[in-house]
Structure formats: structure tokens, C-alpha cells
Amino acid sequence: MNVMRIGKINLNQHIATSIEKFSQNGGEKVSNYVNAAGKAVIAPLVIMHNPFTKEDEDNRKWASIKQPVEAVITLAMQLVSLGLLYKGIDSLIKKGKINFKYVENASKDISKIPEKILKACNYDYEKALSMYKKQYNEIFKDRLGAIVTTITYLPVLAVSNKIYPKIAEKIVNKKKNENKSAQ
Amino acid sequence: MKINPLNKLAQSEMLNKHINKVIKDDMFGAKTLVALNVTKDVFAYAIRFKTTMQNEKIPEEKRPFVASMDLMSGVVTAIMQIGVGFSLAHHKIQDIIWDKFFKNCNFKDIVAAKKGFSQIMALIGSTILAERILVPLIATPFAEKFGKKFFPHKNKENINYSHFISIEEFNKDIKDYSK
Numbered sequence: 001m002n003v004m005r006i007g008k009i010n011l012n013q014h015i016a017t018s019i020e021k022f023s024q025n026g027g028e029k030v031s032n033y034v035n036a037a038g039k040a041v042i043a044p045l046v047i048m049h050n051p052f053t054k055e056d057e058d059n060r061k062w063a064s065i066k067q068p069v070e071a072v073i074t075l076a077m078q079l080v081s082l083g084l085l086y087k088g089i090d091s092l093i094k095k096g097k098i099n100f101k102y103v104e105n106a107s108k109d110i111s112k113i114p115e116k117i118l119k120a121c122n123y124d125y126e127k128a129l130s131m132y133k134k135q136y137n138e139i140f141k142d143r144l145g146a147i148v149t150t151i152t153y154l155p156v157l158a159v160s161n162k163i164y165p166k167i168a169e170k171i172v173n174k175k176k177n178e179n180k181s182a183q
Numbered sequence: 184m185k186i187n188p189l190n191k192l193a194q195s196e197m198l199n200k201h202i203n204k205v206i207k208d209d210m211f212g213a214k215t216l217v218a219l220n221v222t223k224d225v226f227a228y229a230i231r232f233k234t235t236m237q238n239e240k241i242p243e244e245k246r247p248f249v250a251s252m253d254l255m256s257g258v259v260t261a262i263m264q265i266g267v268g269f270s271l272a273h274h275k276i277q278d279i280i281w282d283k284f285f286k287n288c289n290f291k292d293i294v295a296a297k298k299g300f301s302q303i304m305a306l307i308g309s310t311i312l313a314e315r316i317l318v319p320l321i322a323t324p325f326a327e328k329f330g331k332k333f334f335p336h337k338n339k340e341n342i343n344y345s346h347f348i349s350i351e352e353f354n355k356d357i358k359d360y361s362k
Contacts, residue, residue: 027212162240
């Protein structure tokens with residue numbers, strides 16, 4: 001029983017550490033990872049094995065192949081564009097070219113820092129201000145990142161629409177040929 | 184003097200209020216993320232539908248179903264993602280799951296971890312459960328019916344879809360149908 005208990009706690013601690021590491025990536029990146037994983041793995045399975053449709057199998061194959069192809073292209077483009085954006089913003093913040101109004105206020109008056117952060121830092125003013133600033137930067141980058149992600153859909157879909165029919169045709173035709181030769 | 188537009192944005196009251204609220208309230212942060220995801224998806228599905236209909240590389244007989252799938256997924260996904268994502272972002276549900284699994288765990292930065300957890304939960308609910316499982320299940324039969332309604336073909340051997348490839352023609356058909 002003790003072994004099971006230790007195992008369970010360890011597993012939860014591993015998940016907790018992963019969540020903590022993952023959350024340091026910022027909401028926008030996390031959102032893109034989850035989105036790509038769902039699109040690449042779950043969506044094709046659901047389209048292919050949907051019991052509520054009588055749609056032709058070939059058509060469903062075409063619709064389901066589109067999902068992972070698009071997910072890979074989307075994630076690659078988003079990682080590159082967000083990487084560049086975040087790097088650029090970090091550099092501007094470091095140079096002092098981007099200053100947040102509420103962070104400036106908080107640096108003059110400790111009471112402006114949210115209680116939640118002060119409590120988490122045991123009311124260590126320097127540490128709390130640094131954490132407040134860090135969270136501010138991350139959310140600011142995320143909001144700009146969301147705009148960039150939306151814009152990247154245009155080139156993503158253009159590239160995906162060119163590549164995916166070729167892949168779909170190859171896979172569907174290959175399977176057809178295999179079935180024919182098996183018969 | 185050169186004005187930095189990003190700094191101007193960083194000084195705006197509206198953005199500062201928004202960021203401060205996201206920091207103070209994890210649930211608001213998670214809900215904002217879901218709402219942003221839905222906005223991005225609606226935009227992407229609209230573009231996807233338009234480009235699929237105009238994509239001559241997809242065989243004409245496959246195009247209506249693939250495009251209808253995109254359009255129906257866009258409509259259903261927006262509703263489902265908000266419903267499931269917002270429900271999972273609710274603080275009562277979050278607290279139950281957090282206490283059950285991570286109450287005794289060690290964190291370097293518990294504030295960031297809790298925020299990350301609420302975001303991941305809302306995203307898994309809205310993006311994987313709603314968008315990838317529930318939506319295709321609902322959208323596929325809708326797409327099938329929609330495709331047959333707006334892209335009817337009596338003679339399967341002789342199909343001319345070129346009329347529907349133009350988005351303007353398609354819009355006209357929708358207007359005619361709604362009348």
C-alpha cells in the first residue's frame with residue numbers, strides 16, 4: 001500500500017512540476033501546443049470513426065488527413081513567429097523602452113501590488129515587484145502573440161492548402177492500390 | 184521625438200486594467216484565453232472555408248464536404264468551446280481538481296502554477312474535448328446535410344461545382360435560400 005501511495009504522490013508531483021514548467025511558457029504558447037495536439041491526434045480519429053455520419057469514406061479520409069498536416073504547419077509557423085516576437089519584446093523591455101503604467105505605480109507604492117503576489121512572496125517587496133513585472137510582461141506578450149497567431153493563419157492555410165491535397169491524394173491512392181492488389 | 188507604439192500601449196489604462204485583472208483573477212485569465220482561442224478559430228474557419236472552396240487542388244467531388252466540414256466546425260466550435268471552456272474555468276471545479284491532485288505537491292511559484300493549471304484545464308476542455316471530439320461528432324452530420332442542401336447533384340457522373348467555387352455565388356445562394 002505504501003508503495004502505491006508513494007507512486008501516486010510522485011506522479012502528482014511530476015504532473016505538478018510539468019504544469020509549472022508549462023505555465024512559464026505563457027498562455028499563448030500553451031494554447032498553441034494544446035490546439036496542435038488536439039488537431040493532429042484527436043480530430044482525424046473522430047472524423048474517421050464518427051458513428052453519426054454516412055459520408056463516403058474517401059471524403060472523410062480527405063477531411064481527416066487535412067487536420068495533422070495543418071497542425072504541423074501551424075505549430076511550426078507559430079513557434080517561429082512567436083519566438084521572434086517574444087524575443088523582440090523581451091529585448092525592448094530590457095532596454096527600458098516598454099514600461100507598464102501599473103508596474104511603475106507599484107514600484108512607488110507597495111500596496112498597488114496584488115495581495116495574491118505579496119502573499120506568495122511572503123511580503124518580500126523586491127521579490128513581489130519582480131514577480132508582478134514578470135507576469136505583466138508575459139501577459140503583454142501573450143496578447144500581442146494572439147494577434148500574431150491570428151495573422152499567421154493566412155500563410156499557414158495558404159501553405160497547407162498547397163501541401164495537403166498532395167499528401168491526401170498519395171495516401172488515399174496508395175491504400176486503394178494496395179486494396180486492388182490484395183484482391 | 185520617436186514615439187514607441189508598444190510603450191504607448193503599455194501605458195494605456197485599458198490594457199493595464201486588463202492585465203491586472205488577469206493577474207488577480209486566474210479564472211478571468213483562463214476565460215480570456217478561451218475567448219481569444221474562439222476568436223482565432225472563427226477567423227481561421229472562415230478563411231479555411233473560403234480557401235477550400237477555391238482550392239482546385241482538392242478534387243471537385245471532395246470539395247463540398249471538406250469545405251462544409253470547415254464551416255460547420257467553425258459555427259459549432261465557437262458555441263461548444265465557450266460552454267465547456269468556461270465551465271471548466273469555474274473556480275469551484277478548478278479548486279476541486281487542484282485539491283484532489285496537487286494539494287500536497289511542492290511548487291517553486293504556486294501563483295504561476297495555479298494560473299497555468301487553470302489555463303491548461305480550460306484549454307483542454309475547450310480545445311480538445313469540445314473542439315476536437317464533440318464538435319466533429321456534431322459538425323460531420325451537419326456538414327453532410329449542409330453539403331447536400333447547398334451543393335446538390337442529381338447526376339453524380341456529371342457534376343459541375345465551378346459555380347460554387349466562387350464565394351460571391353455561394354453568398355448569393357445562401358441569401359436566396361434564407362428568403
